Amino acid sequence: MIPPLPQLNLQGKVSDEEWQLRLDLAACYRLVAHFGWDDLIYTHLSARLPGTDHYLVNAFGLTFDEVTASNLVKVDLQGTILDDTPFQINPAGFTIHSAIHEVRADAHCVIHLHTPATIAVASLEGGLRPLSQYSMFSLPSLSYHQYEGLAVNAEEKARLQADLGQNNHLLLVNHGGLTVGPTVGDAFMRMYDLQRACEIQVLLQSCGEKTIEVPQAIQDGIYQQAKLVHSGSTGGQKAWPAMLRKAWRLDPGFAR
Template sequence: MFQLEKFSLKDKVSAEEWQVRVDLAACYRLVAEHRWGDLIYTHISARVPNTDHYLVNAFGLTFDEVTASNLVKVDLHGNILDGSPYTINPAGFTIHSAIHEVRHDAQCVIHLHTKATIGVATVRGGLKPWSQYAMFSLASLSYHGYEGLAVNAEEKQRLQSDLGSTNHMLLHNHGGLTLGPTVGDAFMRFYDLQRACEIQMDLLQSGQPVIEIPQEIVDGIQQQANVVHSGETGGQKAWPAMLRRVYKLDPSFCE
């Protein structure tokens, strides 16, 4: 039986690493609160500042059990560092390592298997510009074809190529992915992608005709989205409020 060990790393790591641990643990709790998780599967990873080391969830924990201290530190190959008592899901870290390897601007990568993102990633045509939420994602969106479990080096290269410089990805028949320069940015980008996909699936299921937005307006909003939904007016602005929410839900995440 998997035992949940309780210990604190707060005074054993740098202040910078501890803050990333707190933010990442909070992100896991928010994903659990929104019911975007997948039992003990899927992952959110974050780079430890000024290193090539990464934090990811321990394999066997549900997202509402993740804390700042039980996050596991690994290198790009998934090797566990600093003597953590936990293991990780090596196959699950493959996608994250592929992205961290080439996107040095991304501190955080979120990859989840939500019904909405799987649905939109699986229908022909992908994400449609049918809501304002979609505009935020469409401004920087890519797609990656399904090749089975992402465990081989060749697919990693294709994933990297498909992602390019975008910050949102839909993986056909698989799910959604976002990345950002902070945990907060990556979370808010996934929030927008998830909302856009939920709205699209609801509209498709309604069977009612959709009011199409003229392309010139779509183009204009996408340009605005690149500015308005980044930096201080995007994840970094919203993240303190998200942290307050998690503290209210269960402050044990920061232990």
Template sequence: MLELPKLDLKNKVSPEEWQTRVDLAACYRLVEDMGWGDLIYTHISAKVPGTDHYLVNAFGLSFDEVTASNLVKVDLEGNILDNTPFKINPAGFTIHSAVHEVRSDAHCVLHLHTKESIAVASLKNGLQPLSQYSCFALGSLGYHQYEGLAVNHEEKTRLQADMGEYNYLLLSNHGALTVGPTVGDAFMRMYDLQRACEVQLLIQSTGQEAIPVVPEIVEGISNQANVVHSGSTGGQKSWPAMLRRAYRLDPSFES
């Protein structure tokens, strides 16, 4: 069995960076537990507070191997800033850097290849208003056409234009992307989008005519959610519980 290098950055970075590392590592573990992983592929990135630097997973590690210390710190060009034995997936960070460049509010970018999000992203009519989950996404949802592996620098401009001010993005033939001001917000937005895709495919598999949510409800759901969350976001409300879940699953992510 090949053992991973043991790193310990807890007392070598700022408290703010360490907390971001812990939250991001927990998010990787939760994504794996949800069955949303894709072997060593797909990525979640988070901004180091007070800097223009970002944390992302080491290329070659499965999500259940990610820890706070083995996350790799990079700049927007993908240059590695840590003294680390790990590398990153340049194709993966192309997508993340494109979003981080133009969205100062997107402190966390979560990109996945779940089979359900790929399926719905590849439908001509995309995501439909068929569930409460879909309503959360539809008010802030964009689409990006597939251009192959994200190694073409010119694609970044088109991705940025398609992302705009949206918080959810479906990438045709490819998967899904969500952003948020915190790791928890990006995670919960992906949870809602993933559930929306799962429910839509389940409804469509019956072959029966669905009952769509009326546009007025879709347009007003954000205000209703603000009432439920008492002025905070869904991610801020749910993340402490999700973090506790990550610790119960395997507290080694904090190392």
């Protein structure tokens, strides 16, 4: 007999600002599951509570379609749980997130996923190539981090921080993809673009035909064009409200 998940309800027990952040992050978990980017109970999305060094992250052992606003776990940079909650977190999984939150005050949301497409492209010698419009949105702010095994070595954090630098997209070689953003919506849209770019590259390279790369002159200009089209740097400001509506349609249970 499988015991039911504990049902928590933090609505009205936390600030309105924290509750809204919990809603956004829980919705993002559900959207990641909907698009098939999840990995059983592994990988993480984290979000910083404004004005603090406290972060929300998923409870270890839950699938992404079980994440709710109330069962997200509040932790500090050391991964110490600050909530009165029956849930735990994956300390190794939070190593990557804490490393980035330590040094990137602008990275209020960090998304790290193990999708086949991002792992595949991250592990190619040439990495992500300018083969689609989607890749144009990632390449100007993309870096790489070499594989060092499971993220349990605290010494790796400094190398991860240095490799990401001020970029917003990171391909972890043999491992997966990562994006950061000032909001949950921005980080999500950056991951959407990176994932699509990697999917298209894998499809193209599987054809065995010569590929056509976007000329450098167009690469140099398209990132600025995207800012005008999206009224922002990532499209999160425009697309995220629609994605929230989608999450509500898929299953309003995330808002518990």
